[in-house]
Amino acid sequence: MLRFILRRILQAIPTLFGISFLSFAIMTAAPGGPTAAMKLDPHLTVKQREAAADRLGVNDPFFVQYIRWLIGDDWKTYETVDNDGNVVREKGENKGILRGDFGRSFTYKMPVVDLIKEKLQPTAELGLLSLLVGFGLGVPIGILSALNQGGKFDNLTRVVAVVFNALPAFYMGLLLILVFGSYLELLPMGNRCPISVSGECSLTDRAERLILPVFTIATGFIAVLSRYARAATLDVLNQDYVRTARAKGLHSRQITFRHVGRNMLIPIVTLLGPSIPGILGGAVVVERIFSWQGLGRLALEAVTTQDYPVVMAFVMFGGVSTVIGYLLSDIMYALVDPRISLDAGAGRS
Numbered sequence: 028m029l030r031f032i033l034r035r036i037l038q039a040i041p042t043l044f045g046i047s048f049l050s051f052a053i054m055t056a057a058p059g060g061p062t063a064a065m066k067l068d069p070h071l072t073v074k075q076r077e078a079a080a081d082r083l084g085v086n087d088p089f090f091v092q093y094i095r096w097l098i099g100d101d102w103k104t105y106e107t108v109d110n111d112g113n114v115v116r117e118k119g120e121n122k123g124i125l126r127g128d129f130g131r132s133f134t135y136k137m138p139v140v141d142l143i144k145e146k147l148q149p150t151a152e153l154g155l156l157s158l159l160v161g162f163g164l165g166v167p168i169g170i171l172s173a174l175n176q177g178g179k180f181d182n183l184t185r186v187v188a189v190v191f192n193a194l195p196a197f198y199m200g201l202l203l204i205l206v207f208g209s210y211l212e213l214l215p216m217g218n219r220c221p222i223s224v225s226g227e228c229s230l231t232d233r234a235e236r237l238i239l240p241v242f243t244i245a246t247g248f249i250a251v252l253s254r255y256a257r258a259a260t261l262d263v264l265n266q267d268y269v270r271t272a273r274a275k276g277l278h279s280r281q282i283t284f285r286h287v288g289r290n291m292l293i294p295i296v297t298l299l300g301p302s303i304p305g306i307l308g309g310a311v312v313v314e315r316i317f318s319w320q321g322l323g324r325l326a327l328e329a330v331t332t333q334d335y336p337v338v339m340a341f342v343m344f345g346g347v348s349t350v351i352g353y354l355l356s357d358i359m360y361a362l363v364d365p366r367i368s369l370d371a372g373a374g375r376s
Contacts, residue, residue, distance in 0.1 A: 032358075050339060132336055150321035153310060162252060164249050170287075197245055204317075252295065260291045263290045266314070301353075305324060307341075
């Protein structure tokens with residue numbers, strides 16, 4: 028197992044470098060560039076804008092910019108112009124992403140890493156709970172639908188899954204706010220914590236405000252997982268070893284949990300990989316709708332304001348989360364299916 032994990036980590040290194048190269052190329056080709064927002068500041072002179080552009084290195088060749096983004100510029104000295112027109116020499120502060128430094132945010136004027144740490148907890152709460160609810164409801168619903176194939180429960184869940192899958196996240200969120208927040212007034216309509224002078228937030232308030240956004244993201248997982256679980260369960264129920272177990276007189280509950288349950292999980296665990304980075308993608312829309320101060324809303328604001336250091340940090344964060352997600356999926360795949368030996372080099376590549 029350890030050899031497999033190390034091998035997958037080594038294989039992920041060129042993948043992450045490829046992601047960084049392509050995303051950086053797209054960023055540099057975007058209209059305006061990192062200094063576009065500075066043109067809106069009437070207090071900056073032409074020399075100050077040129078000095079800022081020189082310090083950011085936007086006029087350098089592409090490969091020079093890319094290498095500096097990787098390894099930093101704390102070894103280089105820049106000349107800037109202060110408000111009095113005097114030339115000031117300053118040393119670079121960026122250490123490069125290879126040393127965990129993504130620069131400073133243009134909008135928030137603080138290190139990007141500190142900004143992400145500040146917004147990580149709200150998104151982690153939202154994403155992990157959505158994943159647990161999605162898998163916790165979707166898989167059992169799919170199994171029960173397969174065991175009652177053609178029945179009322181099966182037909183109802185199939186219709187609901189189609190509806191959940193067809194409705195976009197923004198529409199589902201607005202619909203839930205309208206019904207449960209406005210008409211019925213059962214749940215809060217937004218914000219992670221109630222607005223107060225003290226800024227305190229009780230556990231009950233936070234739990235109530237999690238229900239609507241978590242369910243909005245979880246509906247997509249429930250729709251997909253219930254259909255996958257139903258199809259996988261029906262496939263296992265038609266296998267010879269299940270018919271043999273029935274012929275031997277084993278109890279239906281024993282057959283379901285010992286034979287059907289474990290074997291139908293084999294295709295389900297493969298969905299864990301894309302589900303982890305999918306949490307961040309869903310949070311971009313949901314956090315905006317519910318005024319949730321997390322990574323998703325920060326990413327949307329960064330794209331809108333052309334905050335390039337934050338955007339690039341999110342791109343790399345998404346790449347790393349994708350690699351971790353598929354690694355966990357492979358490990359769980361081997362744990363569920365004893366025929367797969369990761370140490371022997373088997374399994375999905």
